[in-house]
Amino acid sequence: MGNTPYAVVVDGVKKSFGSVTALAGVSLKAETGKVLGLLGPNGAGKTTIVRILTTLLQPDAGTATVAGIDVVKNPGAARRIFGLAGQYPAVDEMLTGRENLNMVGRLYHMPRQLAKQRADELLERFALTDAANRPIRTYSGGMRRRLDLAAALVVRPQVLFLDEPTTGLDPRTRMELWDVIRELVADGATLLLTTQYLEEADALADHIAIIDRGLLIAEGTADQLKGRLQKDVVQVRVTHPDHAQSAYEALKVLGNGSTQLDATSGWISVPVPHGPQGLVEAVRLLDERKVAIADISLRRPSLDDVFLTLTGKPTAGE
Amino acid sequence: MSENVISLQTAIEAAAKEQTFSERLKWFFLDTIEITKRNLLHYVRMPQLIFFSFIQPVIFVLLFTQVFGGAMGSAISALYGTDYVNYLLPGIFVQTALVSGVATTVGLAADLQKGMVDRFRSLPMSRAAVLTGRTLADSVRSVFTITIMVLVGSLLGFRFSGTFAESALAMVLCLLWGYSFSWVFAWIGVVVKDPETAQTAGFIWVFPLQFASSIFVPSQTMTGFLQWFAENQPLTLMANTVRALILGRPADQLVPVILWMVGIVAVFAPLAVWQYTRRTK
Ligand SMILES: Nc1ncnc2c1ncn2[C@@H]1O[C@H](COP(=O)(O)OP(=O)(O)O)[C@@H](O)[C@H]1O
Numbered sequence: 001m002g003n004t005p006y007a008v009v010v011d012g013v014k015k016s017f018g019s020v021t022a023l024a025g026v027s028l029k030a031e032t033g034k035v036l037g038l039l040g041p042n043g044a045g046k047t048t049i050v051r052i053l054t055t056l057l058q059p060d061a062g063t064a065t066v067a068g069i070d071v072v073k074n075p076g077a078a079r080r081i082f083g084l085a086g087q088y089p090a091v092d093e094m095l096t097g098r099e100n101l102n103m104v105g106r107l108y109h110m111p112r113q114l115a116k117q118r119a120d121e122l123l124e125r126f127a128l129t130d131a132a133n134r135p136i137r138t139y140s141g142g143m144r145r146r147l148d149l150a151a152a153l154v155v156r157p158q159v160l161f162l163d164e165p166t167t168g169l170d171p172r173t174r175m176e177l178w179d180v181i182r183e184l185v186a187d188g189a190t191l192l193l194t195t196q197y198l199e200e201a202d203a204l205a206d207h208i209a210i211i212d213r214g215l216l217i218a219e220g221t222a223d224q225l226k227g228r229l230q231k232d233v234v235q236v237r238v239t240h241p242d243h244a245q246s247a248y249e250a251l252k253v254l255g256n257g258s259t260q261l262d263a264t265s266g267w268i269s270v271p272v273p274h275g276p277q278g279l280v281e282a283v284r285l286l287d288e289r290k291v292a293i294a295d296i297s298l299r300r301p302s303l304d305d306v307f308l309t310l311t312g313k314p315t316a317g318e
Numbered sequence: 319m320s321e322n323v324i325s326l327q328t329a330i331e332a333a334a335k336e337q338t339f340s341e342r343l344k345w346f347f348l349d350t351i352e353i354t355k356r357n358l359l360h361y362v363r364m365p366q367l368i369f370f371s372f373i374q375p376v377i378f379v380l381l382f383t384q385v386f387g388g389a390m391g392s393a394i395s396a397l398y399g400t401d402y403v404n405y406l407l408p409g410i411f412v413q414t415a416l417v418s419g420v421a422t423t424v425g426l427a428a429d430l431q432k433g434m435v436d437r438f439r440s441l442p443m444s445r446a447a448v449l450t451g452r453t454l455a456d457s458v459r460s461v462f463t464i465t466i467m468v469l470v471g472s473l474l475g476f477r478f479s480g481t482f483a484e485s486a487l488a489m490v491l492c493l494l495w496g497y498s499f500s501w502v503f504a505w506i507g508v509v510v511k512d513p514e515t516a517q518t519a520g521f522i523w524v525f526p527l528q529f530a531s532s533i534f535v536p537s538q539t540m541t542g543f544l545q546w547f548a549e550n551q552p553l554t555l556m557a558n559t560v561r562a563l564i565l566g567r568p569a570d571q572l573v574p575v576i577l578w579m580v581g582i583v584a585v586f587a588p589l590a591v592w593q594y595t596r597r598t599k
């Protein structure tokens with residue numbers, strides 16, 4: 001039972017809240033020691049999957065196991081195996097960072113001394129030692145996230161669930177958290193991470209599962225999925241409208257026949273397999289023909305583009 | 319991989335071991351202590367939470383002794399053979415012990431709303447400890463608020479006139495009383511959805527009950543149905559008992575009071591725990 005190659009297995013799980021179907025039958029697997037990125041827009045059902053796997057919700061149908069343990073039949077044993085950092089930090093605002101971690105350690109039934117030692121270790125690791133004796137309500141959003149993550153790691157869980165760990169953080173804090181997450185994975189934990197950001201799944205996950213409206217709509221490695229996704233697009237506008245046609249001719253081959261000229265706005269769109277290379281190439285081609293560029297930019301496929309490509313309809317979120 | 323298998327095995331064995339009754343009981347107590355400590359820390363960090371729990375009883379004491387006391391105090395004093403303040407204060411202790419349970423309601427609702435409960439529920443700890451830890455912490459706080467009420471009463475002329483044992487029993491009864499009813503408050507806290515509603519829902523049923531009781535005026539001065547109701551409801555039984563003990567008179571309603579307490583815990587403790595476990599399913 002413990003030697004499954006998959007640390008997390010979700011099989012045919014359904015969940016409704018009244019008339020709202022949150023999960024319409026989802027199956028997915030996370031390979032032991034790897035990172036599974038669960039990508040989807042707001043309301044897709046990501047949190048519902050995480051809550052079912054962490055025993056906070058009961059599925060209406062289907063089974064879910066963590067490290068081979070059925071989370072519905074044996075929630076007590078499952079709770080010893082995983083760590084959870086939910087969508088919103090679940091830490092006590094009135095307690096200090098150290099008190100929070102100590103309490104979690106004690107509630108995991110760790111001996112007093114060990115709980116204390118582990119709290120200190122984690123505070124150190126998450127650069128919270130200076131703030132350790134301050135109540136959480138004085139912490140910034142990023143510090144709160146880090147402490148919540150630390151609380152999830154108190155018992156060195158083999159399986160870790162992080163629900164939108166970087167949502168609402170500024171770019172710098174997000175990058176810092178990415179580094180922390182990469183370290184965790186290097187330690188050998190299996191990680192299930194949910195995100196609304198394609199780049200985040202791309203940066204952190206070995207395997208990506210895309211869900212929308214409670215259904216799994218695509219699955220694979222980042223590279224496999226990218227092949228199916230819309231490409232990067234180089235967008236160019238020339239200074240003189242007279243040159244538009246000549247620029248279009250120049251970029252035709254680069255776009256592999258899909259280059260488009262919008263006659264009214266004068267923008268030329270060139271889909272390219274690799275954005276930065278395409279951008280450089282477009283500039284070179286236009287320079288050769290001495291066409292002056294008014295504006296040039298690179299548009300990467302957004303999550304909306306991905307969904308449009310995969311489902312042919314926009315995302316459920318706003 | 320093999321490392322995984324070993325620690326997984328250990329975890330499962332540990333889980334199986336904790337499923338024996340005595341292990342579960344042990345962890346129930348240890349987890350309760352941990353949660354109680356956590357809740358008490360809230361009061362240390364935010365003393366205003368304690369302040370609000372005795373401000374209402376203090377207002378009642380002043381209102382009844384200084385404003386209404388002049389008109390009705392002498393009548394009650396004649397009926398009861400002691401100063402009105404000695405009639406009122408035992409009732410106020412009962413009221414204080416009861417009303418401080420509103421903090422239980424609000425605290426639990428806040429934990430549920432803010433997601434702290436998600437942390438607790440994802441840990442391999444005792445479910446019930448989240449509730450017992452809350453009710454116990456609020457009883458510890460009641461020791462404090464009732465002491466303040468004794469001091470406020472003393473300033474206004476209140477005196478214990480029973481024996482030390484009777485007075486001590488009266489105060490212990492107040493704490494047990496508060497603890498029993500904190501399960502009703504806990505149940506309300508788990509049912510309501512947010513701390514604001516919890517504040518109102520916590521108070522709303524206490525308010526009519528405390529006036530239709532012998533806390534402020536003797537129930538025999540009331541009329542018809544109200545008198546019948548007042549004489550048979552637990553707040554009156556409790557107020558009469560505590561008052562009798564404090565004034566050194568026979569406390570002949572002690573048994574029904576204890577039965578009420580046991581009954582309240584027997585009904586509302588399981589109800590609150592059941593609702594708490596069910597709530598987020
Ligand atoms: N407790 C709940 N009650 C009612 N509807 C809910 C509840 N939790 C989630 N939902 C609904 O289920 C769907 C999936 O929600 P969720 O899993 O939170 O999505 P995500 O985390 O991907 O944003 C949404 O339509 C949401 O409104």
Ligand SMILES: [Mg+2]
Pocket residue numbers: 043046047048087163164
């Ligand atoms: Mg979510």
